[in-house]
Amino acid sequence: SAVASDAYRRSQIVTRYTDGTVTAVNGSPTERMKTSAHGCDIDLPPNGYMGWSEDGTIEVRSADPDNHRCDYADTPAYLFVDGRGEFVRLERAAGNGIGICRHLGDGKHEIIPYEGAECGFAIDIASAVALDYEGNELGEAEVRRARGFTYIMPVENAFSYIAQDGRPRSLTLRCDRDRVVAGETVTITGAQEHQARIPADAKAGARVWQQLEGAWIDFTVVPLADAVVTLDGNIVTAHLNSNLAGAAEFAVGVGEQLQKLDLQPGSPRAVTFDLGEPQHEAADLLVITLASGELSDTLEFGMSVTEGHRAIAPMPEKCTTGMALRGQNETSDFGFTRASVTPGERTCGGLSRACITMHPPWTGGVGYVCAEYEPITLPAAPPAAFRTFVGKGDGSDPGDGILYKVTVIDDAGAETEVGSLVVTEHAWKQIEADLSAFAGKTVGLRIIADVGENDDSSGDWACWADMRIEALATEFIRTLDENTTQYRREPGPYPLAGLARDDLRRAKQGWLRYDGIGLSGTGESYGSFAILNGVELGHMAPAGGREAEGVWEENCGVPLTPEAIASLDYRNVYELSNPNRDWFKVRRFWLELTLADGRKCSSLVSTGAYTQPPNWPFAEGILVPHGRNITVDIWFER
Numbered sequence: 001s002a003v004a005s006d007a008y009r010r011s012q013i014v015t016r017y018t019d020g021t022v023t024a025v026n027g028s029p030t031e032r033m034k035t036s037a038h039g040c041d042i043d044l045p046p047n048g049y050m051g052w053s054e055d056g057t058i059e060v061r062s063a064d065p066d067n068h069r070c071d072y073a074d075t076p077a078y079l080f081v082d083g084r085g086e087f088v089r090l091e092r093a094a095g096n097g098i099g100i101c102r103h104l105g106d107g108k109h110e111i112i113p114y115e116g117a118e119c120g121f122a123i124d125i126a127s128a129v130a131l132d133y134e135g136n137e138l139g140e141a142e143v144r145r146a147r148g149f150t151y152i153m154p155v156e157n158a159f160s161y162i163a164q165d166g167r168p169r170s171l172t173l174r175c176d177r178d179r180v181v182a183g184e185t186v187t188i189t190g191a192q193e194h195q196a197r198i199p200a201d202a203k204a205g206a207r208v209w210q211q212l213e214g215a216w217i218d219f220t221v222v223p224l225a226d227a228v229v230t231l232d233g234n235i236v237t238a239h240l241n242s243n244l245a246g247a248a249e250f251a252v253g254v255g256e257q258l259q260k261l262d263l264q265p266g267s268p269r270a271v272t273f274d275l276g277e278p279q280h281e282a283a284d285l286l287v288i289t290l291a292s293g294e295l296s297d298t299l300e301f302g303m304s305v306t307e308g309h310r311a312i313a314p315m316p317e318k319c320t321t322g323m324a325l326r327g328q329n330e331t332s333d334f335g336f337t338r339a340s341v342t343p344g345e346r347t348c349g350g351l352s353r354a355c356i357t358m359h360p361p362w363t364g365g366v367g368y369v370c371a372e373y374e375p376i377t378l379p380a381a382p383p384a385a386f387r388t389f390v391g392k393g394d395g396s397d398p399g400d401g402i403l404y405k406v407t408v409i410d411d412a413g414a415e416t417e418v419g420s421l422v423v424t425e426h427a428w429k430q431i432e433a434d435l436s437a438f439a440g441k442t443v444g445l446r447i448i449a450d451v452g453e454n455d456d457s458s459g460d461w462a463c464w465a466d467m468r469i470e471a472l473a474t475e476f477i478r479t480l481d482e483n484t485t486q487y488r489r490e491p492g493p494y495p496l497a498g499l500a501r502d503d504l505r506r507a508k509q510g511w512l513r514y515d516g517i518g519l520s521g522t523g524e525s526y527g528s529f530a531i532l533n534g535v536e537l538g539h540m541a542p543a544g545g546r547e548a549e550g551v552w553e554e555n556c557g558v559p560l561t562p563e564a565i566a567s568l569d570y571r572n573v574y575e576l577s578n579p580n581r582d583w584f585k586v587r588r589f590w591l592e593l594t595l596a597d598g599r600k601c602s603s604l605v606s607t608g609a610y611t612q613p614p615n616w617p618f619a620e621g622i623l624v625p626h627g628r629n630i631t632v633d634i635w636f637e638r
Helices: 501-505 562-566
Strands: 012-016 022-026 033-037 040-044 049-052 059-063 070-074 078-082 093-095 098-105 108-113 119-121 125-131 137-141 143-146 149-152 160-165 179-181 185-189 193-197 207-212 215-222 225-232 235-242 248-254 257-263 269-274 282-292 295-308 311-313 319-325 340-348 351-359 367-373 384-392 402-409 415-423 428-434 442-450 462-471 475-481 509-517 529-532 535-539 553-559 571-577 584-594 600-602 605-612 630-635
Touching: 012 033, 022 033, 022 040, 040 049, 078 093, 093 098, 098 119, 108 119, 125 143, 125 149, 143 215, 149 160, 193 207, 225 282, 225 295, 225 475, 235 248, 235 257, 235 282, 257 269, 282 630, 340 367, 340 384, 340 462, 351 367, 351 384, 351 442, 384 402, 384 415, 402 428, 402 462, 415 428, 442 462, 501 562, 509 562, 535 553, 535 562, 571 584, 584 630, 605 630
Parallel strands: 179 215
Antiparallel strands: 012 022, 022 049, 033 040, 049 059, 059 070, 070 078, 078 098, 093 119, 098 108, 108 160, 119 149, 125 137, 125 160, 143 149, 185 193, 207 215, 225 235, 235 269, 248 257, 248 282, 282 295, 295 475, 311 462, 319 367, 340 351, 351 462, 367 442, 384 428, 384 462, 402 415, 402 442, 509 553, 509 584, 529 535, 529 571, 571 630, 584 600, 584 605
């Protein structure tokens, strides 16, 4: 029944074992799992799970209460919580990261706050001793109890804490607010009633403790309002959900635009702003201001305007594959030809991409392989184009190259070639296929990799990456990004107003400047390379710094070639290619120019830090895996 109805494709399974244990697993990457089974209501996010024992002694789950993913386990051996970066309160454990409470017996517990997480457990503790990683005692640790949970305050160099059971103080503090806004005043009740103000400079996510009458109570700082911000063309919409205690009037602003609305906690409302048509490329922070009475907050997003091609139709997901030996009919049976069409990842010119990998037949004959995608209806307007990157995998024999073709199959079955390219070097190349002749029609797209006209199948490691259906013509496109790091800039050391594009391109000389730690730059073993606007500049200059001390080597420089200077614009795309897999971090990229009249000028400084690879012990900023180029936009002010 599950197979016949395709229900199995969701991979949502509840299992009851003979000993009464129940597990529920949502294997779907996109759909929620909502059902009732074995006396329990189940509501799991994609890739969520839960399980429990019949006698109630074990409960485990990975779910998203309050729309935040977290993990929890309550077992006879231990309590476990992982708030995944946001403080959560669950039945018997609370925390903003990973916290473990091992039950040792004889009224003792070992509490392990992993990597400094703040965590509390529903156990009664009288005292605690801090231990280092080797188990040596470091001394007593402070114990606090609040809202039914016991917390141990961190001791320097402690790995874990041995806690002894004991009765808590009879006095407890109460407050109906546990999630509070910076600057808010709350009422706390003990033997008496108290007014306490949350620090106005407290950041969202911060933990705030108040001690009154010899007892403690804890709070978690949250934004003035939770927000989901979207961008549709030039319209910004903010869906706001107030975190205040009651209904309140909010003033919401973007630039010079200001709107007022009433918000009730638990009842989100939307407010929209028209940013207008962009006139040129740009990148900056989109700042949304919120205010209610004396309380205020800001939301920041990265926003860019680039000239590019807008996506106008989704690329079909399903395809059928086939091959043909030269002079023979096409077949879906690859037989013993060693031909292949598989999803994977391939590196071309030192740059890795997720892709469809292909190899034309090379045993028993040569020919081509293909993938035909299920039909799609193209929009009547604007005119469309199919674009993709193709390449020749690194390490492959030179051969005579790979012949790539793109064809369109109309509803009558007629096949038309709309694009082709021969790739002979180890690099990624783009194919653009004009689909304007098929506007408004339902068509199938077919991609083909052939050994080529010389029938040489040597090293035909073919690959197709980033296939997309876009507008044929370019336009200015706004995009929104929650990660603001790469949008933060500051003035350069040689600001010069009123620069024209020709001023930049006629410069006598120029330098790419940056700071670095651990960057070898030159040398055969760990050499890395600078690319500006697609123009290769050569090796990066070394930037060693001092890794362990966090000391950067500043203002390192790579000279710009005449070709690079001729490519300059207000927006410039810098890439750092690291084919030899060096480990380093870099930051503060800017361009220094000497203009034709001798004046010096500089771009804005892109202040963000970038680390490659992400697991380097000294990593910070934007983490980029090996096989990917670090990419930074460097802007001149208009």
